[in-house]
Amino acid sequence: MSTNRLKARLEDRIRLTGPISVADYMTTCLADPEDGYYTTSPEPFGRDGDFITAPEVSQMFGELIGGWVVATWIAMGAPSPVRLVELGPGRGTLMADILRTARLRPAFMDAVAxxxxxxxxxxxHRQGETLGGVAGALKSAPQWHDHLSAVPEGPTILIANEFFDALPIRQFVKTAKGWCERVVGLDAAGHLAFGVSSVALAEGLVPASARAAAVGAILEVSPASAAITAEIGTRIAAQRGAALLIDYGYLRSGEGDTLQALSRHAFADPLAEPGKADLTAHVDFEALARAGMQAGADAMAPLTQGEFLLRLGLLERAGQLGAGKDAATQERLRGEVERLAAPDQMGELFKVLALATPGLVPPGFERRGK
Ligand SMILES: C[S@@+](CC[C@H](N)C(=O)[O-])C[C@H]1O[C@@H](n2cnc3c(N)ncnc32)[C@H](O)[C@@H]1O
Structure with a gap:
């Protein structure tokens, strides 16, 4: 019997009703109301947590995005009110840095909800604390929602940093009899183990690009990510606006197993400690762009995070912050620039996709080629 409560519950459930999909496993591990990672983990982000995100690396990340938000609002014709929506705000650091920068434009602060x-x-609760200082500059207090659909209608600028990697994926494995779903079941000793379903997908459901894959290849799809991106696309196509989606992932849909568990900055076995480690998958940016476009939005050509931040003025901002400061501060800023933008750090692994109302090209982007 496992001492991990969630593991024991999962094993009991699988014993009773059979193997579950990888998506179902991820959802339970992350969001179980009693034992899920996001419900129980005291502080997953930052140097003391399991991983560190870009807003926690440097204030410059949120400041540059703050400038992007205001410039996008102006490009939209400065609507009032404008909804500034963040999906999965973590500790609230990104939104606080955005608003601190946006305060330089009082007309935006008057318009934004x-x-x-x-x-x-x-x-x-943590986000409320982080935003405490800057929320006083807003006309109306920030509002929290369980889902994007609860955000009132109107012109919208939406930000999501490291949100999509936390959404569940389904995995399919190419076997001798075709593509079968990868599942989480039990091994002979009754412990969690990966397996494959016995029934293969109908040939018509397999993307043309995957038909020639070798036995053992793995294909990932994220219906949850596609559904939320379609909702974003529908909203900004109908009500004006833009969305900025930042995450680690790949630009072209392809094959590969990207499910990973992170615990205290190290990779872990995804089945070892359900609910105790963060579980993520790389984001398929081609699938996000497709979902947004099918919903009626325009997709811009995706950029790497490094390119995006350099276009927004990362080096200039670091120069401003470092001017006249001691050597240690300048060294710290240099380190933050490297961490955010260097190709061997977050600069290339992380990608940035913008979706927008047809006709609007958000600053820093070009429209995607056909
Ligand atoms: C990896 S963290 C990213 C945090 C933050 N954006 C940052 O950059 O530091 C993922 C965030 O998404 C939230 N989250 C995960 N799944 C969610 C869902 N289905 N709906 C809303 N929030 C979700 C988590 O609670 C957390 O705040």
Whole structure:
């Protein structure tokens, strides 16, 4: 019998009703109301947590995005009100840095209504604390929602940093009899183990690009990510606006197993400690762009995070912050620039996709080729 409560519950459930999909496993591990990672983990982000995200690396990340938000609002014709929506705001650091920068434009602060979409009650509380200082400059207090659909209608600028990697994926494995779903079942000793379903997908459901794959290849799809991106696309196509989606992932849909568990900055076995480690998958940016476009939005050509931040003025901002400061501060800023933008750090692994109302090209982007 496992001492991990969630593991024991999962094993009991599988014993009773059979193997579950990888998506179902991820959802349970991350969001179980009693034992899920996001519901129980006290502070997953930052140097003391399991991983560190770009806003926690440097204030420059949120400041540059703050400038992007205001420039996008102006490009939209400066609507009032405008909804500034963040999906999965973590500790609230990104939104606080955005608003600190946006305060330089009082007309924007008069127009903006902040909406945070967050599942974790603990993180909502933390976000409220982080935003405490800057929220006083807003006309209306930030509002929290369980889902994007609860955000009132109207012109919208939406930000999501490291949100999509936390959404569940389904995996399919190419076997001798075709593509079968990868599942989480039990091994002979009754412990969690990966397996494959016995029934293969109908040939018509397999993407043309995957038909020639070798036995053993793995294909990932994220219906949850596609559904949320379609919702974003529908909203900004109908009500004006833009969305900035930043995450680690790949530009072209392809094959490969990207499911990973992170615990205290190290990779872990995804089945070892359900609910105790963060579980993520790389994001398929081609699939996100497709979902947004099918919903009626325009997709811009995706950029690497390094290119995006350099276009927004990362080096200039570091120069401003470092001017006249001691050597240690300048060294720290240099380190932050490297961490955010260097190709061997976050600069290339992370990608940035913008979706926009047809006709609007958000600053820093070009429209995607056909
Ligand atoms: C990896 S963290 C990213 C945090 C933050 N954006 C940052 O950059 O530091 C993922 C965030 O998404 C939230 N989250 C995960 N799944 C969610 C869902 N289905 N709906 C809303 N929020 C979700 C988590 O609670 C957390 O705040």
């Amino acid at each position: 902040v909406h945070l979409v967050e599942v974790s009650p603990k993180l909502r």
